[in-house]
Amino acid sequence: MLKPPISRLGGKSKLRKTIIEMIPEHICYVELFFGAGWVYFGKEASKVEVINDIDRELINLFKMIKYHAPEIERMLEYEFSGRDMFEEYKNYNIEYLTEINRAVRFLYLITQSFGSKGDHYGYGTNTKPKPQIFYKNVLSDLKERLRNTYVENLSFENIIDKYDREYTFFFADPPYLGTTGYEHEFGEKEHLLLRDKLSNLKGNFLLTINDHEITREWYKDFNIKEVEVSYSVSKEQKARKKYGELIITNY
Ligand SMILES: C[S@@+](CC[C@H](N)C(=O)[O-])C[C@H]1O[C@@H](n2cnc3c(N)ncnc32)[C@H](O)[C@@H]1O
Incomplete structure (x- = not known):
């Protein structure tokens, strides 16, 4: 498995194996929020691949x-x-x-x-x-x-419009609800637009998001898998904190 050249806030280093195992058959693989690209660099190449980030x-x-x-x-x-x-x-x-x-x-x-x-x-x-x-x-x-x-290098909704086909698979790892620190704002409005776009896809999607009452409510019509991920709080401290995440799919 390749390693990305950079780290990125919210990078999927810990979850990538689980995510890769869950990817369904597809022809076109689209990563909507690329960041450091842990999943893309970890998986086998698909026939057609698209990576996108607004940054x-x-x-x-x-x-x-x-x-x-x-x-x-x-x-x-x-x-x-x-x-x-x-x-x-x-x-x-x-x-x-x-x-x-x-x-x-x-x-x-x-x-x-x-x-x-x-x-x-x-x-x-x-x-x-x-x-x-x-x-x-x-x-x-x-x-x-x-x-x-x-x-x-577009916002996610434009990429969905361009690449959505029955044989497309979208991996979506947006900024977590309530997270700041990226250059581009991603609040409730953007999360709801993403939910609506994903709800009307011809293709399949897998979304990762923080486990929260609101996120569960938004995606209640889909398959929800709970996972726990531990991240170190800081390099100096050995302390690790556990966070609940959801892996949501429409297949
Ligand atoms: C949680 S990170 C993705 C982490 C990535 N999966 C990894 O393994 O490193 C979210 C990314 O979404 C990007 N982003 C924020 N708003 C966006 C938008 N409207 N459309 C596309 N990308 C966006 C940010 O620049 C950031 O790189």
Whole structure:
């Protein structure tokens, strides 16, 4: 199983095996909220694949890995983790950067920050900096995986309209209800639009969402599987917290 090059708030590293086992037969695989893409990078390739996220810098990174992985690796080869470099990357005006420079900047900021949020330089007293992006050939495998994939950068409802067929399978991992921290707002209005769109699909869907009275009510007409996931609260603490999640399907 491949590992994504970045972490992302709400990434599906812990649940991906369960999700992959539940994917039904399909021809076209669509990931509506790609993030770091744990499920996509973990599963076997489908005949047709589409990855989508509304975040422009995130999608630019995967597009650039697809077309220019060796150049990104070459540029990162001489980099190392440092607060000054972090601040420099953070303060660049991205409008003046090439797409490749933007991808390098995004990769650097996400991997070298606290909680992969890209805003504060991440350091630790009992963990090393994340060096994997500075090694060669890490991105090349991902590039192979991305070769036959359509890469989209739209809001989820437009992707559903474009790709929905009887043989399409949608994996939806939206921001959790009540979560903040992404650049684009995803509140009750967006969740209800997603519910309505998924309810009227020709194809199949699998949705992951936090276990909450409201989310159960929204999806009461579908199959609901409860799962528990434990996440570490912080790197310094060994403490782990358990969260209830729901895996909802229309098949
Ligand atoms: C929970 S994360 C997905 C995590 C991913 N499954 C993983 O394994 O890393 C949710 C993603 O939805 C994206 N997003 C937010 N609003 C969106 C929208 N309206 N349409 C598409 N993507 C959106 C965010 O940028 C974020 O990357």
